[in-house]
Amino acid sequence: MGTESNIKLLDENGLRLDGRNEMELRPIKIETNVLERADGSAFIEWGGNKIIVSVYGPREAYPKHTQDIDKAVIKARYNMAAFSVDERKRPGPDRRSVEISKVISEALSSAVMVEQFPRTQVDVFIEVIQADAGTRIAGLTAASVALAAAGIPMRDMVVGCTAGKIEGKIVLDLSKEEDNFGQADLPMAVLSRSGEVVLVQMDGDLSVEEFNQAADMILDATKRIAQIQRDALVARYSVETQGGE
Amino acid sequence: MAETKQIVFPGEVIEISEIKPRNGVYKNKEGKYCSQYFGTIQKGDDYIDVVPFTGHYFPRRGDKVIGKVIEIGPSMWTIDINSPYLNLMHMNDTPWKMSSGDIKKYLGIGEYIYAKVMTLNEIKESWLTIKDVGLRKLEGGHIISVPAPKVPRIIGKGGSMVNLIKEHTDTRIVIGQNGLIWIEGTPENILRATAAIKKIEREAHTTGLTDRMTEYLKGDAKNGN
Known part of the structure; x- marks a missing residue:
């Protein structure tokens, strides 16, 4: 956003740099239970993003002052590996990742039935191994799969997608270049069945009409992504009846 | 190849006909019954349940559980039963006669018991007992x-x-x-x-x-x- 440049993000046919049209998503692949010792885990490849999510809990909340007497607390930690971006990222939490951790925790809290296990915490570790725009939404989408795989009660699955504006046109699922040199970026996450919005952020400027158009595109795309989530969850259980010990 | 039971996802609407929904099901804002878990549907004669594929144990009164002694106090043991909450057992809830202070002679750290969840309080702390038929200290095995x-x-x-x-x-x-x-x-x-x-x-x-x-x-x- 904001970076003035002469890069053409759309060619004469209206196709984007990676050959997608404005409504097309990057390829998404999700795998569940990739970690042995986590209660639930997921690995997502979304375009160039590679993110691993592990879920632990519910377990007794520590430090004790973070406990909530009425409900569980979801502690999501979004972390980027030093090698996940072009130029080495200084390891450790920074302003950006603390913010993303917070919004992801809140988005997940509205899906998980936190009132069922008071005074506990559910840890969600989102480790970005390779970043390529839209990591918060990819991390959140995978986190929801990992929570379901961990057997944690949820009202609904959380599923997200981004949209943005490049060269004055609203497009779905921005890539790295489009994110860096485009005009606006709108990550949004919803509950997959009810369509309730649990996360929305915006970088750059959109008019009301553009915003509505982008939101509609995202809502439509989340249906496709939700199906990928469900397929990933089922995949583990359709093959396991084979073989004995 | 065996057939699998019907798999449901969190938030998926469950068809209810005559039999009552029981565990793992909640009512959404529209009054429809939905699954809480990623799991399978289990239909009994009277009830329909959604059973998750995995998950943590949450104590309920009357459950018989296996626990490991992790701490010993003057008059009670702290037992780990794989739940997120604290579980205790008082020396009076055992079949043994003893005075406070020497309870570790009967049950030491790391030993296992087969116990019953006797009470659960408001904050989900539970008290265990081994003073019932079949309940005991598990030796060997x-x-x-x-x-x-x-x-x-x-x-x-x-x-x-x-x-x-x-x-x-x-x-x-x-x-x-x-x-x-x-x-x-x-x-x-x-x-x-x-x-x-x-x-x-x-x-x-x-x-x-x-x-x-x-x-x-x-x-x-x-x-x-």
Whole structure:
């Protein structure tokens, strides 16, 4: 956003740099239970993003002052590996990742039935191994799969997608270049069945009409992504009846 | 290849006809019953449940569980039963006569008990007891762990599945509702029973499992294990 440049993000046919049209998503692949010792885990490849999510809990909340007497607390930690971006990222939490951790925790809290296990915490570790725009939404989408795989009660699955504006046109699922040199970026996450919005952020400027158009595109795309989530969850259980010990 | 039971996802609407929804189901804003879990639908005669594939154990009153002593106080033990909450057992809730201060002579750190959840308070702390028929300190044997939601499947209808394993492997087995299982027998038999339990754990979501387990255990015995 904001970076003035002469890069053409759309060619004469209206196709984007990676050959997608404005409504097309990057390829998404999700795998569940990739970690042995986590209660639930997921690995997502979304375009160039590679993110691993592990879920632990519910377990007794520590430090004790973070406990909530009425409900569980979801502690999501979004972390980027030093090698996940072009130029080495200084390891450790920074302003950006603390913010993303917070919004992801809140988005997940509205899906998980936190009132069922008071005074506990559910840890969600989102480790970005390779970043390529839209990591918060990819991390959140995978986190929801990992929570379901961990057997944690949820009202609904959380599923997200981004949209943005490049060269004055609203497009779905921005890539790295489009994110860096485009005009606006709108990550949004919803509950997959009810369509309730649990996360929305915006970088750059959109008019009301553009915003509505982008939101509609995202809502439509989340249906496709939700199906990928469900397929990933089922995949583990359709093959396991084979073989004995 | 066995058929799998119907798999549901969190938030998926469940068709309810006559039978009442019970565990793992919630009512959404539109008044429809939805699944809370990623799991399978289990239809009983009176109730319909959604059973998750995995998950933590949450104590309920009257559950019989296997726990490990992790701390000893002057008059009570702290027991780990795989739940997120604190579990205690007072010396008066044991069949042994003792005075406070020397309770570790009877039950030391790291030892296992088969106990019952006696009470649960408002903040979900629970008190255990071993002062009842069948409850005891577990001596010897071997402990394995499975996800708590799979326990009913391992026990089977009226204990049919676990009896099957006991018979075929010549072991003594105690199953806790919290997913810990105590097995006693010769080392070979313990391994065979463990393998059988792990097989049930893997295939808990399929139908006709008891029949297949009978076959499996027969074959297993023939292979001369």
